[in-house]
Amino acid sequence: MSQSDRKLREVSVPFLASVFANSIGNEGFRSDLYIFDADTGTPAQNYQLRIAVPRNMNLAECYLNLILTVATGQPTLGLKIGIGRFNADTFDVATFDSVKVDSDHLKLTGSSSYISATAGNKIIIDGLKLTQAMYKNGDTYFNEDAFVLMLGFDRTVSYGAGYNLDALFVMGSAILGVK
Numbered sequence: 278m279s280q281s282d283r284k285l286r287e288v289s290v291p292f293l294a295s296v297f298a299n300s301i302g303n304e305g306f307r308s309d310l311y312i313f314d315a316d317t318g319t320p321a322q323n324y325q326l327r328i329a330v331p332r333n334m335n336l337a338e339c340y341l342n343l344i345l346t347v348a349t350g351q352p353t354l355g356l357k358i359g360i361g362r363f364n365a366d367t368f369d370v371a372t373f374d375s376v377k378v379d380s381d382h383l384k385l386t387g388s389s390s391y392i393s394a395t396a397g398n399k400i401i402i403d404g405l406k407l408t409q410a411m412y413k414n415g416d417t418y419f420n421e422d423a424f425v426l427m428l429g430f431d432r433t434v435s436y437g438a439g440y441n442l443d444a445l446f447v448m449g450s451a452i453l454g455v456k
Contacts, residue, residue, distance in 0.1 A: 294447040334451035355391025357382040361425030362418035
């Protein structure tokens with residue numbers, strides 16, 4: 278471990294982020310856990326999850342872990358990852374931006390290709406570092422409480438019928454004392 282890593286540990290704390298909804302109603306809660314269009318309740322091709330992070334801290338590192346099983350009898354499913362944004366100073370998610378997903382996915386994975394799996398198999402993302410695509414303190418779209426994780430599928434999908442989300446968590450470390 279390098280000397281800089283040891284120094285960072287003295288001023289940072291680990292965190293496990295959580296997915297949250299901007300409504301306390303059951304449908305709002307479900308909308309950020311199941312991937313479908315939050316307004317219509319129908320299957321969607323692109324989806325955005327709100328991810329809460331430690332308040333008043335800059336993220337030093339942020340990693341995505343995801344396991345998604347493609348349902349038996351379904352065609353190959355592809356997924357791209359990006360970082361979205363909120364509208365103004367709210368928790369309302371801005372319109373999905375497929376150009377930004379493509380750009381972020383290339384930046385995050387080094388490839389413009391979808392991460393994919395065939396029927397009955399899993400898409401596994403293990404420790405994908407999101408930090409380089411995230412908005413930083415001082416950026417126009419930076420939000421101190423949360424960020425938006427964009428999932429861009431290569432086709433319209435339906436939770437339970439097209440895939441099962443087996444695990445999704447975001448973890449990392451945040452630097453103390455930053456406001």
